[in-house]
Amino acid sequence: MRLRKRKNLEERIGVHTDLLIIDEHPFIRKKPEAERYSLIDTKKVFGNDNPVYIEIGCGKGGFVTDMAIKYPQINFLAVEKVSNVIICGLDKTKEKNLTNVRYICCDASNLCYYIKNDSISRIFLNFSCPWPKRKYANQRLTNKRFLVVYDDFLKADGEIWQKTDSEEFFDYSMESLTDYGFKLKSVSRDLANSDCDYNVTTEYERFFMNEGKAIYRLEAFRK
Numbered sequence: 001m002r003l004r005k006r007k008n009l010e011e012r013i014g015v016h017t018d019l020l021i022i023d024e025h026p027f028i029r030k031k032p033e034a035e036r037y038s039l040i041d042t043k044k045v046f047g048n049d050n051p052v053y054i055e056i057g058c059g060k061g062g063f064v065t066d067m068a069i070k071y072p073q074i075n076f077l078a079v080e081k082v083s084n085v086i087i088c089g090l091d092k093t094k095e096k097n098l099t100n101v102r103y104i105c106c107d108a109s110n111l112c113y114y115i116k117n118d119s120i121s122r123i124f125l126n127f128s129c130p131w132p133k134r135k136y137a138n139q140r141l142t143n144k145r146f147l148v149v150y151d152d153f154l155k156a157d158g159e160i161w162q163k164t165d166s167e168e169f170f171d172y173s174m175e176s177l178t179d180y181g182f183k184l185k186s187v188s189r190d191l192a193n194s195d196c197d198y199n200v201t202t203e204y205e206r207f208f209m210n211e212g213k214a215i216y217r218l219e220a221f222r223k
């Protein structure tokens, strides 16, 4: 389902230049390509050297906002390709006066242009679109096409934490991650009945839980 463009979207996004550090949305795409891409200096952006976690496909930003409040000593980058959606996260972060969150509006495949190698301690993939049809498998955020990108910016001891309501996507992700060389831990096929006591829920997660659906969760690491 396509969301109708929010009213005054350009103006609403325009007030968040402090929080939205990269925006590839067409109405911002004015710079020549060569000038558009630049690596983010997270130390400069956040004013400290704290660990940086990234959520890819942050949607309306509920998870990243709650995480940033719970973990003030962590810096968070929230990535979302749809500006119509990212605006909700930007508004939330500003409303809560959070200084440890920044937003990037781009497709995950372009993160290689913005995120420095070996700079991210944890990646969250929360309820990423499962793309059930095989012909769209390369759109899944655990497809090798994306793992190659994460591999560069994830620290050697960094982790990928994934949650989904789709068993097929979960199985696909476990295979894709292990084929790539990741090891898996804390794997659960029913998060609500697991011993994981540090879960922070997302907007989609609450929706699926209310529907009585099981939540699948894993942590992937290299060493």
Ligand SMILES: C[S@@+](CC[C@H](N)C(=O)[O-])C[C@H]1O[C@@H](n2cnc3c(N)ncnc32)[C@H](O)[C@@H]1O
Binding pocket: 056, 057, 058, 059, 060, 063, 079, 080, 081, 082, 085, 106, 107, 108, 109, 126, 127, 128, 129, 202, 203, 204, 205
């Ligand atoms: C199903 S929503 C989940 C939102 C949120 N993580 C949650 O759990 O409530 C998935 C989000 O990922 C975004 N997304 C999908 N593919 C993406 C990509 N390649 N790059 C960046 N964002 C993407 C979509 O636009 C959508 O907002």
